[in-house]
Amino acid sequence: MKNLFNTSNILKSLLLIAVVVSSVSRLNAQVKPADSGYVPVNGTKVYYEVYGNGKPLVLLHGAFMTIGMNWGELVPELAKTRKVIAIELQGHGHTPYSERKLSHSTLANDVVKVMDYLKVDSADVAGYSFGGAIAYEFAIQSPKRLGKLVIISSTYKSTGWLPEINNAFKNMKPELFENSPMKAAYDAVAPDKTKWIPFLEQMMASAAAPFDLGEANISKITAPVLIIAGDNDGLDKIELAKTYQLLGGGKVADFGVMPKSQLAIVPAQGHVSLMAQTKTILGYLNGFLK
Template structure:
């Protein structure tokens, strides 16, 4: 009975997510990249798009998403003053499926190799969900390439999520994704649509492997970090508070200097709906990055 309830709950969550994603995507402003292409990195080719001019910021999407599904509303605003580089990670969107084992360590290395390809010495990096975990790993692996870090509804370790989130993918089945906007978006841009089920199987396996960038390593991140979380986005808020303390936060700022890292908890938001709060997220980003 418990497994049945969890399966039905996960189906409902996925349905809500894909419906919101479709609305989010359709409301995005039409902005064309000034450049796009494939960067050869670590034995695969990673697709990227470039918008605007100015200091670079790299955007890392969430699991199963494309650039458009994740960032359609933010890119037009960010690119008014910044050079925005959005990528699609292994198997996602335009980036071909690969049998290469998935890990946040490898995906973070892909980001650095992409920067080498585009001749970017250092950049701000923003990641949502899975992209946020990759961004944490990037901050640890490539500290000299990072200016500021933005983490949206994400964590650097598996137990940063609530138990129901960690156990969710055990009951996920490929057919849950049939006839969804996520599948439609994949079919629209994937180089080889026949890899869809292989991609899903790879992602399910990836999601079930525990990960931990490391408390001591996160505590050594020198770059300022902005954490944005929904109050009910599936993150364990006790662990989130500990993360903020590792980054220098959680002090009495009236009695001590204000930390360089910031924490924003957005009320009445889940994991998916948080990304729809464009004005709120943009306000936090602009204040933090300027």
């Protein structure tokens, strides 16, 4: 019964994504990247898109998503003042499937290679969900390449999720994604559509495996960090508060200096619905990144 409950919740999330995708696809038809292409990285290649001009901002999408599905509504607004570099991680979207083992370290290094290729010395980085974990790893591995860090509904360790979420990860099956918006988005741009099932299996195995980037490593992040979460997005809020404290937050600002890192809990939002709150997220991003 528990497994069915978790699966039902995932299906509801997929239906919500379908609504978001429909609006994003209409928007994307009017917005084209100034530059796009592939970067050779660590035995494979990674797809990127660049929009706008200004200080670089790297965007890292969530699991099973594409640039348009995750960031389509935000990119045009962010690109008004920033050089937005959106990346599709291994196996996602335009980036081909690879048998290379998925790891946070490898994917974070892929981000560095894309920045090298585009001659970007440092950038602000924003990651959602799966992309947020990669953003944390990027901050740990390449602190000199990071300006500010934005983490949206994500955690640096698997125990940062509530048990229900970890149980859902363990019980995901490829058939769950049949006729889903993720499948439609993949089919629209993937270089080899026959890799859909291997890609899902690779991602599901990664999601089910426990991980922990290390409390000590998180506490060493010196860049300002903005954490955005939904109040009911599946993150363990006790662990989230501890993460914020590791990043220098949770102080009594009236008795001293306001911490450079910030925590935003958006009310009445789940993991998926949070990303549909374009105006809210844009307001937090613009305020923090300035």
